[in-house]
Amino acid sequence: VECDVERNIAYFDRDDRKNPETECLRVDLTNGGVTSLGRSLYGNRCIGVNSDHSKVILADGYTAGDVVLFYWQDGMKERKLLYGTPIAERGGKMVPPSGIDWCNFVEDDKGLLFVSSIFHDAGGLTYLGFDNPSKPAQVQIRGLKHSGVGELIGSKKIKDNLFVLIYNIDGASWVYMGAFTAGNPPSFKITKTLCGQGQLSDGVIQGVDWQVNKSAPTTAEFVLSFTKANMPSQLYLYPQDGKGSVTRLSEEKVLGIPQDYLSAGEDASYTTWDGLRVSARLYLPSPKLGYTGPRPLVEYVHGGPQGQERPDFTWFSMPLIQYLTLNGFAVFVPNVRGSTGYGMKYMKLVDRDWGGNDVKDHLEGLKHIEKDPRIDSKRRAVVGRSYGGFMTLTLASRFPNMWKAAVDMFGPYDLPKWASRTPPSWMPYIRLAVGDPEKDREMLLAHSPKTYLADLTSPLMIIQGKNDPRVPEPESAEIAADLRKRGVQVDYLVFEDEGHDVLRFKNRVTCYSKITEFFLKHLGS
Template sequence: MNYRIEALLSARLFLHPEVVGDRIYFISNISGHNSLYVMDHGGSVPEPLLPPNIVLQNPHLIGGASFAVLKDLRKILVMIDHDGDENYLPMMIPINGGFPEPAFNNFFENTRCHLGDVDVRKNLCLIVAESREEGMLRTYLCHLDSNEVEEIYASPYGGYPAAISEDASRIVLVEGYLVGDTVTYLWERGKEIKRLYGKPLEDREEGEEVPLIAFGGGFFTEDGKGLVFANAIFQDTYGLGYLAFDSPEEVVEVPFADLAHNGKGEFDGLERLENGRYLLEFNIDGVSWAYEAEYDDQQKVMRVLNVLVGKGHLSEGVLEAIKYDPESDTFALAFSTAVSPTQIYTIEGKDRDRIVQHTRESILGIPQALLSRGEDLSYTSFDGLRVSSRLYMPSPELGFEGKRPVVYYLHGGPQGQERPDFSWFSMPLIQFLTLQGFAVFVPNVRGSTGYGLSYTKHVDRDWGGQDRLDHVHAMNHVLSEDARL
């Protein structure tokens, strides 16, 4: 049978869902390009919220949130550029849709903005704005109800918000130089900026090597005396640490307890929820795991309570986005696998035991049984380094016999990662090749993301060196020894 690439490309995207009341807001390209929509809980005909001539960027690429529903203000804050120039600006539309108007009295004109944390209850948000007139990034605390904009930090290297206190009087900010090379500061209303951790670039000697911290997102502890944050201080694959504000250089490791996954990968995200609970995300051999956890402040441990993603129906795939709604105590998420386009789900119930699927997107004219789920084909490279890889064999349902010709697929970057994610452009191509009888080998050689900081930095000043030898080893000692190929 002749399978058309157009069939695989016809699968539409459903991205960044957010539950508000009995409605689900999301981004989709159902009109042919990305735009903002809303539908009823349980599914209904999607209602467009933006004019048809406005195109939204893929949330994977925007750097920050794409939109936020401001229920009390009856508005939606949307990040929109001009005809694809990627200069995103905060715009407002009515909650039921309409024509965008510049937010904050057009304060951010001539900048490129990234939307950080949004507190819809306090009507506050954080925005990092890149100047288009000078080499400077500024961080602002913005009041959504009054349009007041308050500058809190400015640096050529950025000041990306890592945590904000409950009353918004203190904000932790991170300057980043190279991958993992960070310095962290504390902004406190009415006081001077205080350095918390790391050595600023201007204080370093020429050629000085500094420890890579990779300071990431975190939260203020309940007593306000410390910060729990993501970092690479104790684990190369990232983890959590506790920093006391009165002795910030003395960071204590915060271990995870009761994780359910195995394999190689890295800690990928931390988000504060409600009632002392937290969302943890992991990327393990390219597939997503997400947990609901609680923090034990006495023992400095993050304990898992529930597995949200990684088992059952929501497994062996990639979590595009997950958003918690405290009002309904519900998680909304977009999830895809190698054989399924992105679907919108909600995880409901006190025990997180009810999964509701709200979309039924399928691939036009191609049964899922004919697609390849892929299998792990990780290998040990020439110098003993483990290289995570996947092999996509044609489905047995297709009836191909004998050894299969191999397409060797290299992801871009080089500091990127190929994952079993139908929403990314490469997976339809991989599936098209397997439908034609090819096997597709997809290695994430050294320099890839997803396996820890040092693994990613293997290609620093050596791109095309040892990473190339990983490919050579796979060709000569892995694929050549597989009797199916």
């Protein structure tokens, strides 16, 4: 959903789970008027509008980062191609992914300023003039303060040529204010660093809003929502003139648990089997808790696979990670190939290779952690959800001697079957990003946990939503039944009121508790 709160206009993606096409709708919330901006097999997602909503930029996406732009304006019967090569016109040729997102109209609607990987693998600003849309121009950005590995992930227009830029650097947020200048070449000058330093460092921005100073329109007062691995989201006020300290406006707490009992995490990045750097974090129990000796290890695998685990207390995984450290576990969280946040090439390495080279990255990470004297790698477990559940089943079945226990949260285990039952609107993406259930059946079977489940020996917990449309509950029930017949201990937890996630608070409490109890039973603490 995209929403203009001042004009009460919102844009929705409509997927009825029956029609393979997705429809973009513009809704005037003041009178209920609905305008269809067309349908597409590949998204037709709204990623930019001009100030009066008469012009809209729509995007089709084939796999992650592979984006083609279309232009729509009031009075048009259908959208028209603006930039990129539609998949139907490629004739089997490889087209580099553009990574386009966050389109902003600039120069009195004469062009667009957007984030893309056209010139930078890690994302950069690009200007595209409507008078020559086949020739995008690289925007030179001056004044960045950060260092490290990461990407530009967002740009928001404040007013006229003033923008906010949002970077993700090794999982932590950096946010800047700056000014765009059209020219030859176009440029962007950073004027303020809003996040990434001082008390707003080593965490994740949840939101940023502003109020432009009417008497001095080149300045603005900012409010930011910011969280860390060991801190709930807090509100901060950034002064208009940039002078003085940032003011914290809220005091959100984890009730009953002092912040210094929680784990801030530390860098645990490593070089994997083919020389790639893999960003990772290690969360150890706080010294305040009094645990002694090497700690049993839990590896947490994020979903996606094109996602990222960040120091973000508001995300599903972080309360679980913290609860595990409170109970004496060390938690290793790698962002292996295919993760977002480290450039387009890195993210695309997992396309059509689920259960391939990504598995090798996990094994190399565990070898790296084995060298840490604070970790007892003889007591080791793995947990993940969705794709992370798939990887949990993969690691536990293909390398059974490595694990004392495993927890799979709604992970697909039979890739051909899972791909063939994908909702119609997901099928084009699945065929391109994972594999065709018919044409690529042999490859998918070779990468499926089901092929190796007979070798799984460690106790397994399976967590499943009864209403999951992606991994139907009967599939998880089938895994549990098959393994029990082979003598494997299986705990099976079904949430009757959940789908492909655990969203309800009471269910999350149960979920975190059951996982931790399971690991305490089989690994000790």
